[in-house]
Amino acid sequence: MPEGDGYDYKIEAKAYTASSSGASVSPAESPDQELYHSKSWWTTYVFSQDAKYIGIQYFCAATAIAVLGLVLSVLMRVQLAYPGLNVLDPSTYYQAITMHGMIMVIFFLTALFLGGFGNFLIPLMCGARDMVFPYVNMMSFWIFLLSLLVLVASYLVPGGPTGAGWTLYPPQVITAGTPGNLWGLVLMLVSIVLFVVGFTMGGLNYVITVLQARTRGMTLMRMPLSVWGIFVATIIALLAFPALLVGGLMLLLDTVLGTSFYMPAIIATSNFGNEVSTEGGSPLLFQHLFWFFGHPEVYIVALPAFGIVSDLISVHARRNIFGYRMMVWAIIAIAALSFIVWAHHMYIAGFTPWFGFFFASTTLMIAIPTGIKMYNWLLTLWRGNIRFTVPMLFALAFFITFLNGGLTGMFMGNVGTDIALSDTYFVVAHFHFTIGIAPVLVVFGAVYHWFPLATGRMLDEGLGKIHFWITFVGAYMIYFPMHYQGLQGVPRRYFEMYNSSQASSSGLNEFITIVTIVVALSQLIFFYNIINSARAGKKAKKNPWDANSLEWQTPEMPPKHGNWGRTLPVVYRWPYDFNVPGASKDYIPQNVSPSQVRGAKAERT
Amino acid sequence: MNRSTLPKGWDGFAHDWAADQKVFKGMSWGKAMMWIFLLSDTFIFSCLLISLLTGRASTAVSWPDASVVFGLEVFGVSVPLLLIAIMTFVLISSSGTMAIAVKYGYEKNRKLCTIFLLLTALCGAAFVSMQAFEWTKLIVHEGVSPWGNPFGAEQFGAFFFMITGFHGTHVTIGVIFLLIMARKVWRGDFDSGRRGYFTTMKSDYLAIEIMGLYWHFVDLVWVFIFAFFYLW
């Protein structure tokens, strides 16, 4: 384990003078940010305008709702494996899949990565005192919380939450054959609209902080990849959520006013109990709008995970991230491509036939930048000095999980193979690997990594390892076999696991459920670890992982409001100067000037 | 930062993106934030108009003729799109006055800035009133509703009320903020750096420029709505 705090923050003051005499660092372009310093307990801990607190609030709220999502998934698995127990009926089962999907994708992972990690890390890693508009940032969290309450409230209204699947496809979502087709749906859509509004407030903050409020010397190409991932994901979100907002708004009007945006003439009973009398709308329009948002959404979740895992791997392997420039360009390329591939979710939705060629080609192109990222993570480990810390274990688990999930994406993204596999358990397995398990593993790794920065205490390593083993091995055993159920043709979203003489997966089915229960319960270890360590964990020393990025170089740990004390840090190098030849330590923080490490032959600063 | 020493054009593009601290050199945080917000908002309106395109082009029912539906009878002569034309001119005028208000904001001319902000708000309010009149006329007299109308495809009313409603909401919010701004300018908040009520940050004339961006955007959107909804 690392020993001693090699670098003193006081160096910063020296660096400041050194740079003001030399011409290497440009002068400050804007005056120091003025912050609102809280005057009461309420404005410090509840209505806090400090991005770090807001980040932690986001984290807690998103994790709380994720517990609901997790409980729902356990209920669904029990129902599938042991239908005799009757824990759910078809209505509640479909409500469970809907809520589980919506919660996990939007209210948990999006909020957690962008709201949680974004708020906590961006100002610290960019060398800013706070987000650019702390008040708006605070509002963002409270609107998010409101959207969560509205979402949960749908369990209390007549009919319960909507049961149309998280894709909310019309006309089904509105007609009487689906539970929660009036109140549940209205609350779901209101909740989504609130989420988008709240997110936009936060998202603008993250983007502008990265673009306009970096410290002196912090160029874009010196930012840690975590910031790059979160930053680009936020841009995607700001451009993709509008499609969801518009799609949701029109669905809301179709639901409560009986408009025909998506509704052709059909024979069905509406949510008000009368015959549906709509005419001429196109259900495909909703699918396009939904997936124009929905596919970028996948990368809204994945890109922050990519970024964070790059930092975890580099820090804990004590080696510079390999091919930093390529990593950045890969993130940007993935983001750009994510907007032109959306209809690969609709290969068998009955769209214009030639779309298949276009969308399959663009989709598989994403494999190239994603592949680059996979190679570069490996090449970072190669010839490194790997510490098997808990964050590193989770990062490695992410690698293998995402490798598997990414490769099965080649089945789903390719139009010819997708015909047979879409809407089967293969899809379920694929997307749980890529945007379920893999990002969550990164979340765990990131929590173990940055917990000391947030609380000043270390998480328990032993419990962390137990948590890692059960979670990783368990999750892999849950989802990997599902691919083969999919090959058999077992359709997803069936209340009863489909079995026939040709396709039977009994045995496997029960096995998956049992593992699910074990993995779900093992998360209690994680929560226990967090609560216990926050109270009585081992005190962390400054910069416990010997990392280079700025967040560990604050004068106090945990950092105070305003982060940097009197003077902002000045940045001289990229955040990956590990084991630079000629340097006395195996790491050189970003705010150490070249004159302080004269012997070091850093190639890329 | 002295902007005049920075490289210009594409060199400037490369320089700004490779530089530290700020990508948008010389641009305040608030203005950058408004620009990015408008970009996001552009996507919202684009999605609305794309939905209109899809809804209209995929329905087999005939689409009502906008110039007849929105025609007005003036002295017994029916003039197509008359009200819409007036609304368009009013909104463009408000954009003109806004641009001038921003100019006087730059120059810290308290009096003229206030006057032009108020003029802009007046035009905006006139626009919203005319829209309210139009809505009333359509709903009460012509029987157009979001779920049906006597002229043709149901989607006509649905898209009309949704798109103009969404735009009208933007205008209304803009008018409210214009009035707030006008009051602040008149009171001298921007000269004295008085602190805002909610955020407790100092007021600055930059706010006028940001307000201007928003207002011009609302006008910009109307240009597209006018072309795609009324003229198509």
Next chain:
Amino acid sequence: MNIFVVILFLAVVVGTVLFHILSPWWFTPLASNWSSIDNAILITFWVTGFVFVALGLFLVYCLWKYQYKKNRKVEYKPENKSLEAILVVVSAIGVIALLAPGLSVWNDYIKVPKGAAKVEVLSYQWGWNFRLPGEDGALGKTSIHNITDDNPYGLDLNDPNGKDDLLVQDADLHLQVGVDVEFLLRSIDVLHNFYVPEFRAKMDMVPGMITFYWFTPTKTGEYEILCAELCGTGHYAMLGTVVVEEESDYSNWLAQQTSFEQILAQNKIKNKTIQLAEK
């Protein structure tokens, strides 16, 4: 302790491959012409499997070789442009290799062969009906507004093509082995998806429009129709059967079906009887 982690990741890589090889869960036996879909999937398995094993084993090697040692010499090399360029090119080649079979399948999938028999599948919450074109080989036009108890498919009474259409008001479809079939998929309420695992093919049915796909059944037998697009609480129970049989059996079945004209005539008699009874 570290060695356990190395073994874990080795076990995951090896276990994944072994599971794939030993898995008793696999494709159902193919019963249509879409062997090209299976082949494309198999090609994808080979390519992705190779990548998975190569990267996975390299990961395990790195973990084993470069475990933390206090004085280990670590390479400092921010980038290697030629290596990265090679990797980009290799990935691009892999992508093209995967894309080609996929696109060629799709090209066949959307090109219905000339002379394919037409079958309309009519789906509703939660069941299946079918309509065959009758002797003229053409299906009559429909409108959802025409649907009544007497005209369950909403056929156009003025369309001569519709008169001899055979209406199969039962979730039981028969097909003749070896004959190309084009399915015209129609839904009267919400989205559904006509899917038979053994045929591999599937397509959503979208209310307000007609979607299609085609295949040639190649093996006689009885197969189960599944709905593969969430369509409400009865989704999981929306099953049907399709029987693929030899020509003689097929014509027997066909002869038992009633045409639209016959149904109209029956209804006329029935309605008259009702009217008389009411009088």
Next chain:
Amino acid sequence: MLKHYKKQSHEIGVYLWIWGLLFVFSFFSYMVDYLNFEGTFRWTLIVIFMLSKAALIMAIFMHLFWERYAIVNVLLWPMTLMLLFVGIMAAESEYTLFTRLFYFIAGS
């Protein structure tokens, strides 16, 4: 900061000019409808006037003409995504309409 203000401040005449031009273009696009031009000609005119007005508002009123390329590019490139979306949806709606007219009784 003061310098920044000065640089962004223009003669009032510029704005009045643009104001006038916008009136003229709006009048033209109104006349397109009034004179009942039809078909491609109508569409070309409408789109030309629309884009000219949009360009004037963005370039002069919103000062993009004087802004640095860094922001101009950020604002304009994402619009290509929307253009693609428009293209895809145009094809899609045409196809939907085709199946409706081909298989169903027209008008339903």
